[in-house]
Amino acid sequence: MTALSEYERLEAPAIWRESPDAQRQEVIVAFGDATLVISDDRSAKALAHWSLPAMIRRNPGKRPAVYTPSTEPGEELEIEDETMIAAIEKVHALIDARRPHPGRLRAILTGAAVILGLGAAVFWLPGALIDHAARVAPPPKRVEIGQRVLAELTTLTGSPCRSSAGDAALKALATRLQGPAQIVVLPDALKGARRLPGRIAVIGQDAIDGPDTPEIAAGHIIAAELDSLGRDPLRDLLRWTGPVAAFKLLTTGNLPEDALKGYGQKLLTDAVPRPEDEPLLEAFARVGVSSTPYAFALDPSGESVLGLIEADPFKGSPAPQPVLEDAQWIALQAICTD
Known part of the structure; x- marks a missing residue:
């Protein structure tokens, strides 16, 4: 042929x-x-x-x-x-x-493996690196980073409110809520609480200056604590700073000097997530706080927060113990004016 x-x-x-x-x-x-x-x-x-x-x-x-x-x-x-x-x-x-080309199939398979490996490096590795850096960061480092985030926030809101009696009231509130290690009040309206790395909870003066009861400030902090259980604040921060900063944190124990620049503005402008009613009500019940004052603070009409009002774990009866004693609440309300 x-x-x-x-x-x-x-x-x-x-x-x-x-x-x-x-x-x-x-x-x-x-x-x-x-x-x-x-x-x-x-x-x-x-x-x-x-x-x-x-x-x-x-x-x-x-x-x-x-x-x-x-x-x-x-x-x-x-x-x-x-x-x-x-x-x-x-x-x-x-x-x-x-002709048969035994090496060609090998080359194709090798090339495919390389492409898959590069794809994994591009799409999976940065996220895995960030998750690992957040997971292994020790508590003292989390506190240090949280304080750096707080300092970034205060460039926009002003220095935290301080007074001897007010600081004592904040410590009592943190102990009462069994979640944050530190609560900070900033002289600005934050419209809710922010949870920072290192178990630092931040609220604005609007959470204590206008309301007649500490349950509203407590409610904002409870919601922020519950949200942090599903969204680690340090992981959120590292996702914002990027894998290079996460890698430096892993290898040197420190974030780059300018890594947090602009993060305070992000925290202030991003909408505060509202947890689902069922887990939020469980959190209110667990720490012994009524959910109704917090619900009406979110929506004075009560229409969009009806579940938090009707299923209040202490509806019609007082909570086992007050969120704060009257003297502590008065001191906390005055923390930004003393």
Whole structure:
């Protein structure tokens, strides 16, 4: 069977040399059954049959094209005819395509593995790095980072409100709510509480200055604490700063100096998440605080917070103990004016 049927009658002149020392002679080359037939141009006597698959071109891209029948030194064939050269190259390409390529599959699989690995590095590794950095950060480092976030916040809100009696009231409130290690009041309206790394809860003056009862401030803090159980504040921060900062935290124990620049503005402008009613009511019940004052602080009409009002764990009865004693509440209300 001829290598390609379209070349069954293709012939072309060429120069053939039987050996390196032999005289060059003019010949005719033609396609045979998977061979290239070399014949004397005068007598048409066949001088050689070269296997097409075994032929080797010694000067790719140059003219005349020089071929040998094998890697061994010996016969040599020079062809000028463009059609014949193109035909031989096409046959070689077809034969090469039909050969098994054990390394090609390996290369494809290796390439696919590399692409998958790069995809994992691009899409999975940064998130995994951030999650790991947040997970292994020790409590003292969390507190340090939380204080840095607080300092960033105060550049926008002013310094935290302080007074001897007010600070004592905040400590009592933190103990009463069994969640935050520290509660800070900022002289600005935050419209809710913010939970910072290191178990630091931040509320605005609006949470204590206007309400008649500490249950509202307590409610904001309870909601922020509950939200932090599902969204680690340090992980949120590292997702904002990015994997480079997370990597530095892992390797050096510190965040870059300017990593938190702008994070305070983000905390102030982002909407405060409101947990689902059921887990929030469970949290209110667990610490012994009525949910109704907090609900009406969110929506004075009560329409959008009806679940928190009707299912108040202490509806119609007082909580087991007050959130703060009257003197403590009065001191807390005055913390930003003393």
